[in-house]
Structure formats: structure tokens, C-alpha cells
Amino acid sequence: DIQMTQSPSSLSASVGDRITITCRASQRIDIYLNWYQHKPGKAPKLLIYAASSLQSGVPSRFSGSASGTDFTLTISSLQAEDFASYYCQQSFNTPLTFGGGTKVEI
Amino acid sequence: EVQLVESGGGLVQPGRSLRLSCAVSGFTFDRYAMHWVRQAPGKGLEWVSGISYNSATRSYADSVKGRFTISRDNSKNSLSLEMNSLRAEDTALYYCVKDARTIADYFDYWGQGTLVTVSS
Secondary structure: OOOEEEEOOEEEOOOOOOEEEEEEEOOOOOOOEEEEEEOOOOOOEEEEEOOOEEOOOOOOOEEEEEEOOEEEEEEOOOOHHHOOEEEEEEOOOOOOEEOOOEEEEO | OOEEEEEOOEEEOOOOOEEEEEEEEOOOHHHOOEEEEEEOOOOOEEEEEEEOOOOOOEEEOOOOOOOEEEEEEOOOOEEEEEEOOOOHHHOEEEEEEEEOOOOOOOEEEEOOOEEEEEOO
8 A cells, every 4th residue: 555654744834924745655656646625624625636736716825746756735825714734645546545634733 | 516415424333334325416426436535533534435437446445345335326326335343443524525537536525524433
């Protein structure tokens, strides 16, 4: 199974900050890497698919990039509504696997 | 509007069975793969199982393989998860999830979830 190692597990930031979350795959997954935002009591929301494609309706302050087996989610200017947990997910093969998550706190 | 509505969760004793259902609307159901994803209390997201658009391919997480069975009825726009030999570690909020493709890829719509509690 492909292991997804996400870091950091949590971070504290302020409105307006630029933050970066990293996900490392245990083997090659090409660009089959997706990012989700999850707020308590809500359904998770797709942000980025195929490593760097922005899902329709998602603000442009969210971006994704890839370098080998390392993937990055960047929020260029953190907004109040962005405080949530973020998860990466590989779709290169089954079983599909998620990273452990990153909780972004104020 | 895409809607995914889960049902069937509840309190069940260890070793017993439970069947989750998901009613979908707002998209052409038989064109997309579907999945179940769960979140245990205080834990992260875990993919449980997925099924291709035509039911030809079904996949499972190692943690549920041999105990859970995913199925779909394209004539009724419904997805199911039969869960047998339930364990305390299966306690979680179970989400019904739509894939963006015909086979397993990424998840573009999620339901609100149904809670399964396994306890004596």
C-alpha cells in the first residue's frame, strides 16, 4: 500500500499568512494527488486534484505543486474561513490512502 | 444540485452486522465510481471501499477486507455498504462519496455522513 506522510500535523497561523503543507508519497504516484479541506461538522471539500488543478469554485489563494514524490498545498493569504484540517489523498492505485491530516489553527 | 444522503448508522454490538445506504441525486449515477470514507472519533479520514461505475471493480481497505461488501444499484441511484463482524475500531462517521471519474480517482462530492458506533 502507498503511505502518505503529511506534515506538519498542526500549525498555528494568522490571517494574511502564507502557509505550506507537505505530503510525501512512499512511492511514485505521478500527479495522482488530491487535497481536501475539512471543517468540524461539515463534509470534506475538494480543493485541488491532479496535484495542481484547482477545483471549480475554490479561491485562487489555494494552489498545489509537485516535485517527484513530494507534494505541496499552499494558501497564499490565509483567511478566517481557512482555519480547518487539510488532507492529501493519493489516487495512483487502490487502496486509496490519505495523509494523516494538518490542522490549521489560529 | 448533487445530493448524497446516507442512512443506516446506529449503535451495534461487536460481531454483529449493519448495512449502510446512500441515496443520490443531481447527477448521472451510472457514470461515476462511488466510495465510502470514514472518520473515527478524533482521527483522520480513512478510505474504506470503492466501486466502479458498472460494479466491475470493487476495492477495499485492508482493515475491512473480507468483512465489508460494497454494492450499487444504478437503477435506483443507490450505494450500499454491508458491514459484518463489526469491531470497536469500526466506530466512525461514514461518508458516501462521489468520484469525479468512472473508476477510483478523486472525490468531488461528499454526503454529511452516518454515525456507526460499535459497542456492547
